[in-house]
Amino acid sequence: MKINQLFFYIFLGLILGCGNEKKEPKKFTYQRTQSPDQVVSKEINETPVDLNNKGIGPIKKVVFTEKTDPVLVENGKSIFNSKCTACHNINRRLIGPPMKGIYDKRSPEWVMNIILNPDEMLKKDPIAVALLKEYNNIMMLNQNITEDQARALAEYFRTL
Numbered sequence: 677m678k679i680n681q682l683f684f685y686i687f688l689g690l691i692l693g694c695g696n697e698k699k700e701p702k703k704f705t706y707q708r709t710q711s712p713d714q715v716v717s718k719e720i721n722e723t724p725v726d727l728n729n730k731g732i733g734p735i736k737k738v739v740f741t742e743k744t745d746p747v748l749v750e751n752g753k754s755i756f757n758s759k760c761t762a763c764h765n766i767n768r769r770l771i772g773p774p775m776k777g778i779y780d781k782r783s784p785e786w787v788m789n790i791i792l793n794p795d796e797m798l799k800k801d802p803i804a805v806a807l808l809k810e811y812n813n814i815m816m817l818n819q820n821i822t823e824d825q826a827r828a829l830a831e832y833f834r835t836l
């Protein structure tokens with residue numbers, strides 16, 4: 677009986693010993709400690725704010741006059757209402773972000789470039805890449821806007 681037990685322990689020791697020698701990498705199971713809502717809000721916080729970033733595209737410099745130009749504003753407003761409101765609301769998140777207060781977060785050049793060149797921006801620009809993640813990988817579409825139209829849109833956003 678005792679010898680049997682002894683063999684048993686030696687056998688057990690061998691198994692455990694072998695197990696240890698192999699040193700297999702420990703497998704950790706991933707535990708979600710955050711609810712999906714919290715994960716989303718974390719990503720929102722990570723979208724950078726950088727007013728020096730001018731984006732990637734044809735617009736290198738935008739100079740705003742002190743007062744907004746009412747003709748440009750009206751023009752921009754009507755372009756926005758016909759081409760952008762499917763995805764954007766002025767005040768709140770829709771499919772895309774709200775436009776109110778955009779210049780607190782982005783430079784005017786960046787804003788015009790993402791309107792004119794969204795495909796490249798969403799691939800290469802750090803803000804746009806983060807934004808794409810924040811907006812569930814829904815791509816901002818190229819609406820074939822001309823530079824003049826983009827300028828009018830940029831002016832309209834100043835009034836929001």
Ligand code: HEC
Nearest residue numbers: 759760763771772773787791807808811814815816817819
């Ligand atoms: C198909 C839906 C869609 C349409 C149409 C669309 N957008 Fe967007 N837009 C988005 C999404 C989504 C984002 C966020 C980035 C991303 O996920 O691609 C975005 C981002 C933006 C941003 C950056 C916002 C920020 O907070 O930095 C601007 C500016 C913008 N869009 C302007 C426009 C304008 C102007 C038009 C119309 C000419 C337009 N968009 C049309 C979906 C759209």
